Amino acid sequence: MIDDKKVLFSGMQATGNLTLGNYLGALKNWVNLADEYQCFYCVVDEHSITVRQDPATLRKRARNLLMLYIAAGIDPEKNCLYYQSHVSAHAELAWILNCYTYMGEMNRMTQFKDKSAKHADNINVGLFAYPVLMAADILLFQADVVPVGKDQMQHLEITRDIAERFNSIYGDVFTIPEPYFGKAGARIMSLQDPLHKMSKSDENPNGSIYLMDDKDTIMRKFKRAVTDSEACIRYSDEQPGIRNLLDIYCACNDVTPDEAVKTFEGKGYGELKMAVGETVADRLTGLQTEFHRLEKEKAFIDGIIKENAEKAGYFANKTLRKVQRKIGFPDRIR
């Protein structure tokens, strides 16, 4: 707990183009939590290099992501927005936690299996150890809650396991974090294959809505969204395409699936697709306008980057020093 507030930590990779899944599953839920929690939102650029990156592109994407956090409505005065690579404690704690994590439990990580299948020419140790770095991110800040999409659940479970193991040896060092999901949108699926999640790395660009897509592109992608031949709008596992469209509608409008189904009673799939497309386009247009405004505010963004690296570093180093002392590293001489 910091300043009597519980601590919240989350992050996103600065890789690829952010999708509507990232927005509805995570980013949108991060807004307005600062009154209740002390919030840290990290641009996890160290995670990004588990897949080969072009240096100039990575640098640009990291900055764009930080600006997107603000454009989405996260107030940089009330929340700590920073780059993972500016706080060296992340990598240092990750090394320590590697020594408290078993190969067997890491072998079970489904995201590693998926990613190593996609990048068969570069199955590096970092990709394998990725969840340990994620555990370090969260535990460094003694986070109570971690708002993420459902695809990160397994990583959060291993974080809790590592923290409990460490605490059982050394006493109460780490806070055990809880996941935090939004009411809707925790798992947004591809518009072309509603049995798979919408993903930045999808090879079919029609499956994903990207946060920077213009209105025409958004409407075209929704028009082409895969549905079914039932011709009935229900919220059911048997109709994954329709269910996904309703999930998107619910997350954008803060309504329940029952309410959404009522709104579309007696209407056709075409109408549903257009309504969801309009809602999404409205949301994203506002975000894009704010993003383009921020692009011109170089000094303001630079100030946030500098100030928050120091602030995040201060909290992270407190935990790191405590961990180092517990495991027996020699005291620093002052």
Ligand code: TYM
């Ligand atoms: P990343 O960058 O893949 O995704 C960022 C956030 O977006 C969510 N998300 C989705 N939610 C709903 N539907 C989808 N289709 C969808 N796709 C992505 C993710 O669940 C995530 O919340 N390992 C993390 C980044 C990370 C992190 C952390 C997160 C590193 N350290 C510490 C929290 C705490 C990742 O790759 O997310």
